[in-house]
Amino acid sequence: TLTATAYLVPDAGRKFGRHSSYLHTWKSKGNAGPGRVSNAVVNSQRSCFMSKLLASADVKSSFDEKAYEADRLSKDAKAMDEMKQIATEEFSKLRTPWKWKIRKAVWDYLEEKDLAQFPRPVHHRIPNFIGADDAAERLATLPEFQSASIVKVNPDTPQRQVRHLVLENGKTLLTPQPRLRTGFFSTLKTGTDAIPSDLPIEQLTSSKGAAKNGTPITLYEKYTVDLVVVGSTAVCPNTGARVGKGEGFAELEWGILSQQGNLDAENVLVVTTVHDCQIFDGGVEEPWKSLMKQLEDEQKEDGSADAATTTKSPFGTLTQHDVPVDIIVTPTRVIHVSNRLPKPSGVYWDLLSPQKLAQIRVLQELKKKTEEELGETLPSGPDEVLPPTASRKRGGRGRGGRGRGRGGRGRGRGGRDRN
Numbered sequence: 418t419l420t421a422t423a424y425l426v427p428d429a430g431r432k433f434g435r436h437s438s439y440l441h442t443w444k445s446k447g448n449a450g451p452g453r454v455s456n457a458v459v460n461s462q463r464s465c466f467m468s469k470l471l472a473s474a475d476v477k478s479s480f481d482e483k484a485y486e487a488d489r490l491s492k493d494a495k496a497m498d499e500m501k502q503i504a505t506e507e508f509s510k511l512r513t514p515w516k517w518k519i520r521k522a523v524w525d526y527l528e529e530k531d532l533a534q535f536p537r538p539v540h541h542r543i544p545n546f547i548g549a550d551d552a553a554e555r556l557a558t559l560p561e562f563q564s565a566s567i568v569k570v571n572p573d574t575p576q577r578q579v580r581h582l583v584l585e586n587g588k589t590l591l592t593p594q595p596r597l598r599t600g601f602f603s604t605l606k607t608g609t610d611a612i613p614s615d616l617p618i619e620q621l622t623s624s625k626g627a628a629k630n631g632t633p634i635t636l637y638e639k640y641t642v643d644l645v646v647v648g649s650t651a652v653c654p655n656t657g658a659r660v661g662k663g664e665g666f667a668e669l670e671w672g673i674l675s676q677q678g679n680l681d682a683e684n685v686l687v688v689t690t691v692h693d694c695q696i697f698d699g700g701v702e703e704p705w706k707s708l709m710k711q712l713e714d715e716q717k718e719d720g721s722a723d724a725a726t727t728t729k730s731p732f733g734t735l736t737q738h739d740v741p742v743d744i745i746v747t748p749t750r751v752i753h754v755s756n757r758l759p760k761p762s763g764v765y766w767d768l769l770s771p772q773k774l775a776q777i778r779v780l781q782e783l784k785k786k787t788e789e790e791l792g793e794t795l796p797s798g799p800d801e802v803l804p805p806t807a808s809r810k811r812g813g814r815g816r817g818g819r820g821r822g823r824g825g826r827g828r829g830r831g832g833r834d835r836n
Contacts, residue, residue, distance in 0.1 A: 480629045489595075489625070515733035516660045518708065519651045522731075523660075523695055526704035532692055536574060542662050543573040543648035546692035548748030553578035553690060556646070556746045557586070561686050565643035567591055569602075569674070571667060572624045573648040576690060580622040591642060592631070593670050595624050601779045602670075603631030604640075636673070636783055642680045645671070647742065649689045653697045657741030657757040658732045659689060664803075665773065668738045672764040673783060682762035688744040696745060696752070697730065705731070738765045770801040 524540045527533045532547050539545070546552075556562055556579060568583045569591040570576050583590045584607050594600040605621055608614040611632055612621065620626050634640075647667045651660040661667055674680035694702070700709035712728045735741070738761050745752040766784065774780055774797070788795050 482625065482629065485625060485628060513733065513736065515731060516663065518712070519660050519731050520663065522704040522708040522711075523651050526694060527692070530694075532694065543571070543575060544650060544692070544695070545574040546695070548692060549575040549690065550578040551748035552692075552746050553582055555748070555751060556688060556690055557582045559688070559744065559746075559751070561644055561688070561744070567604075567640060567642050568644045568646060569593075569642050569670075569680075570646040571648045572627070576646060576648050577622050579646050579690065581618050584618050584621060590621075590627075591640075592627050593666070594628065597666060597669070597777045597779055600633055601636065602634050603627050604634055605631045636677060636779060636786075638679075640679055642674060642685060645680070645685055645687045647687060647689050647740070649691050649695065649742070651695050651697065652689055652691060652742060652745050653730065653732045654745060654752050654754060655697075655730075655756055656732070657687075657743060657754040658735055659740065659742050660732075665738075668740050668761070669764070669769075669773075669777070669780065671740045672738060672761065673779070675761075676763040676783070682760050686743040687740060687760075688746060689742045690746045693747045693749060696747070697732065699730075736768065737761060738768055766798070767796040768798045770798045770803075772801055772803050773798075776803075 521540075524538070524544065527539050527544050527546065528537070533539045534545050534547060534549075536542065536545060553576070562568070563586075565588060567589045570580045570583060572592050572595050580590055580592065584605060587607070590605045591602055592605070593602050605612060605627060607616070607618065607621075612630055616630070621630050647659070648661070649659050650662060652658065659667075671680065671682070675682040694704065698705050700706050708731055709728065712731055716728060735758060740760055741754070741758040743754055743757055745754065764780070764783065769780070774784070784795055
């Protein structure tokens, strides 16, 4: 006999969900034992599964939107469960606990002041701030954007209008699969055989649209990125230090692209779009005023505070692989970082934890190939507690489900993205 789930066809549950759970009803039948069925039943049900799969004409011939969406929702639900299981005190085990203090302060403030729009709450994600579309429009006026041919943009909701403007201006959009969990990158450009010019751009700028209409590329494609746009939770205007949502994918993507020769780490500019309150202002306004007070109180409690050591900034030392930004764009202004910290180049395998490596197939492939080329085993980083990821809840407190003004709906493009 075989266990009832031992022979389930891979991925069949996505397309035939009601059938994939059918065998679970066969419990304690005769001498089969709990949760077991006979080989005859196994073969019969296998035939049923295969016939349904073969009868489906679009299993391999076209992009299956329903399957993609079901898979995405399933993974997001799993991420939500994992987030709930990680207690707040475990943040101290992370490599850069100072970043989590900044994240919490900014996320809490955006929620409290209703400065965010869908998806809510903003915790554990790149916040979709009010005015994101205005910041994107301002970014598109930069000479660095106008001269770029290939622009890499993160897949998060607040940068959806940036992705729209890249395509609208006839540029090639390079965007990663969310969390690199289903692939590597996709390229999109309108007016091509893959994407005819009459296809509405708003259908291309969500992660689902990019997956459906984009051209998947491998690690070994030849192209050169001219500009990189990233999302942020907080940034420092003095050094360009950036705090993301805590998963490190922007840094990994930068490392892979620079290692493969698709990106010049020394010369390619990095731009971020944020709300003005996400920029560290020295502790003058909220949320930075309260955060600085909290840090000073903590120093006094542990006896480390004096005139020379009192915290001047909540931004601590960046890790070797962190990518600072060159330009910060908000709905109201553009900031060119004058004392930007140095940028990394390549993948720092000695900093990449086994937990993170296990999540990303393209990194596993790259490490294996590099080891084969070098004829040696690359180092692994220390174990780490991976941070929680975002829950998905439409709406939120107050008016936050839709946001305010023009930025709240993104003119039909940015306000309702489900990445």
